[in-house]
Amino acid sequence: MKNGIYLDNAATTRLDERVLEAMMPYLTDIYGNASSLHFFGRQAIKAVDEARASVARLLGAKTGEIYFTSGGTESDNWAVKGAANAFQRKGKHIVTTAIEHPAMLETCRELEKQGFEVTYLEVDKDGLLSVEDVKKAVRDDTILISVMFANNEIGSIQPIADIGSFARDEGILFHTDAVQAVSSIKLDVNELNVDMLSLSAHKFHGPKGIGILYIRNGVRISKLITGGHQEKSARAGTTNTPGIVGLAKALELTVENMAQTNKRIKALRDYFIERVENEIEFCHLNGGREKRLVSNANFSFDFIEGESILMQLDLKGIAVSSGSACSSGSLEPSHVVLAIGCPIEQAHSSIRFSLGQHTTKEEIDYTVQTLKETVETLRSWSPLFNVEKGEGKYV
Amino acid sequence: MKNGIYLDNAATTRLDERVLEAMMPYLTDIYGNASSLHFFGRQAIKAVDEARASVARLLGAKTGEIYFTSGGTESDNWAVKGAANAFQRKGKHIVTTAIEHPAMLETCRELEKQGFEVTYLEVDKDGLLSVEDVKKAVRDDTILISVMFANNEIGSIQPIADIGSFARDEGILFHTDAVQAVSSIKLDVNELNVDMLSLSAHKFHGPKGIGILYIRNGVRISKLITGGHQEKSARAGTTNTPGIVGLAKALELTVENMAQTNKRIKALRDYFIERVENEIEFCHLNGGREKRLVSNANFSFDFIEGESILMQLDLKGIAVSSGSACSSGSLEPSHVVLAIGCPIEQAHSSIRFSLGQHTTKEEIDYTVQTLKETVETLRSWSPLFNVEKGEGKYV
């Protein structure tokens, strides 16, 4: 296992070689500014136009509805702040969930400081939102509903199309953060009834620093980044041609191979969950078993702390995550694991395993074996666990 | 001249091969999320930390003062909106110039809609701002002065250090957009007395989609993009490791070779200006001859229109720009060329030639010859020029 076993594909993925290959011309000879009228610029804008058309087709969108951004975080910020700013005269209430990514949660908190009101809907023990709760939360002054498609920590998948159809009937703008969903769920903006949708390329074997905000024709939100005329004057900044070409290629490959990849990954993930549950005592799967991303397994291992599990696995060449990578600067236990009703002590013990297209059965077997040993070792170091009795207790 | 002559380095530059080489490991094997605690993440954050330290050293800044963004436009937006938002209780007046890049001008216009007042200072015929005018413009409620270091269209270089020292005495925040300056002017944030400074990598042979905002320690502006804990929680979004590594490498190479490159480019540019002025009638250099970027030459050719010159040169393999590439979606003549007092008719005739480190004398000679022929042809097509008499008139 010399190169390391990468089970952190929800944090970021390896750039696909074919994506890099598609980008290479734009990292070398075709370096023109896509806004330039001359040959160098025309070569660039041609590639960007083709990429945009391809992305649109793969999402069931129109070409003019795809806007390129610097990533999922910018897309989420733009969608929410842009809607809040544009529609504040109509109302100042936003509905979202308690388990959104920080890109959404922190942005909502900013808006709260500015006088907006945000309802953070609770989820059930499987991490699922009920459409009924959305309906109850909506008020006359609700201007936006934003619900993440799939959760980055426990992989729970929300009923986006249903929420979308309700939002449409009510005439309320509906955004979904589909950053985690895109690698294993076929997205169609019309079937989903979404007005806006965020994506980030590095989550599906594309490059870092490039993302998408889909904005349905007719929806007019305020700009986040102002300046030149790029992206139909909606998002300024010199066009990141290699990034855009890479994103489009990565999306093509993802959609093309999705059925097959999902089948492989799901089989491995189910095998992993089964073995862990059978072979390791005092562990809990966080989140439900249905309506869950095929790549995700999230466990709490009682009586030991998550980061120390992560670091012990790392010493043995296995890369996983405790809580979301984005909040790893923080000491708080995962807000998502808490939101599904996991007690705080167990929330401190959670580990996310996120499989990818390169994951092998051999790697999973090695991981289970290593995990067993690691959990045993750490429990023998823990004041909460009695090795002789083989039992533990939170004091 | 088979590969085309690229005289549009102010729009964007070719990625340096050595920069791409430095990026390659991060586009392949070292793909981890820099926020992840495991080995893949540690490799990434190590590279990012080193890049940040190197950039800081090259700008005379402290490591913690360098924030990575998605480019110059985002940096400008963040600086101005962030300052406006953070200090609006103190005052709502901003001082800038009439010749800023759209990334600044459009952002100021957005702020005006929100109740801020912006003074757009005029420049003289050389495109230069007077420090006296800045002093006169400042009021009790002025919270920010933002002056671009070097202009992207005519290359005029402002007295940043002097404005900065005034701003410091007055206790007013001072930002400079140094996107165009960095490739030929050695920047030192302390000598310049700036509190904030914007850069964009693709203007100095780095990758597209990555930039910097320098923020002096102690200066607290609001965030533009909220979410995870990246960049000390000041700018959220998964770290663009390859971009950051590329930016740092490009800055190193730029600073290392600056003296030599400047000498070469300036000699070529001066030779170009001399030949054009001697060999083409009815043309005007826009902007002054001193305090001008060594790479920039901007001419108006009377009686013919800029874009048609650009397109004719393009047909002959020469890439130039009319107005700024960013505003090429627009029909307006350059606001910069107008601001230096050029009549509107002549402003429509302006062409920017921006040389780069790869420009050769042979290319310049071919360009002068081609330009002469092009101007002659277009004048023979123009209703404003009488070929027989060899003179023209704006009707």
Added chain:
Amino acid sequence: MYSNKVLETFANPRNVGEISDADGVGTVGNAGCGDIMKVYLKIENDIIIDAKFKTFGCAAAIASSSTATEMIKGLSLDDALKIKNADVVEKLEGLPPQKIHCSVLAEEAIAAAIEDYRAKKA
């Protein structure tokens, strides 16, 4: 942004020049807006037997001038007036949205030249 047809037409425009004994001349646009188009017509029996132009303007303006003058040669004045900017755009295989006005200028310049001819004759 430009179609190949526009680029080709701009590279080798037809009908550039003046007609010294033109029967009708029309000028539209102004230098401040960045476009001036001047169309010269030679007319016999209400048929346009020659058309030339001089244009100060962008590639689209020059290509539109070339195509429009080419299209009206041999037409009766009434038929020439039926040529609309959309026809010019079609012949050019499209123009970018912000350049459509160039084709409008061509339509207007021709109309102005015909009006000039009719005014002189009247």
Added chain:
Amino acid sequence: MYSNKVLETFANPRNVGEISDADGVGTVGNAGCGDIMKVYLKIENDIIIDAKFKTFGCAAAIASSSTATEMIKGLSLDDALKIKNADVVEKLEGLPPQKIHCSVLAEEAIAAAIEDYRAKKA
């Protein structure tokens, strides 16, 4: 983010375990905060002749426990109380800012164990 020294110490911590006939035991932290540190001391003539720990917590907490217990072995109680969290951090060749509190816990756990011993003796 962790120094190599922290990683090494965490990989092979010293003094993990309990002392069944400990003279002083100190526990600090709680599971809700994600760290519990329990220190066991064997004391003879006011000298710490053995120290062990059990810790629920992150790599920094475990490394701090290991290093701190290692540092106090052989010291008098008064000298052991002079070992501050900064000394632990130094031995570990640095801790990330948000992990400094782990070294504080180690200092406190030792102090608590000594206090326990003194209280029992008094």
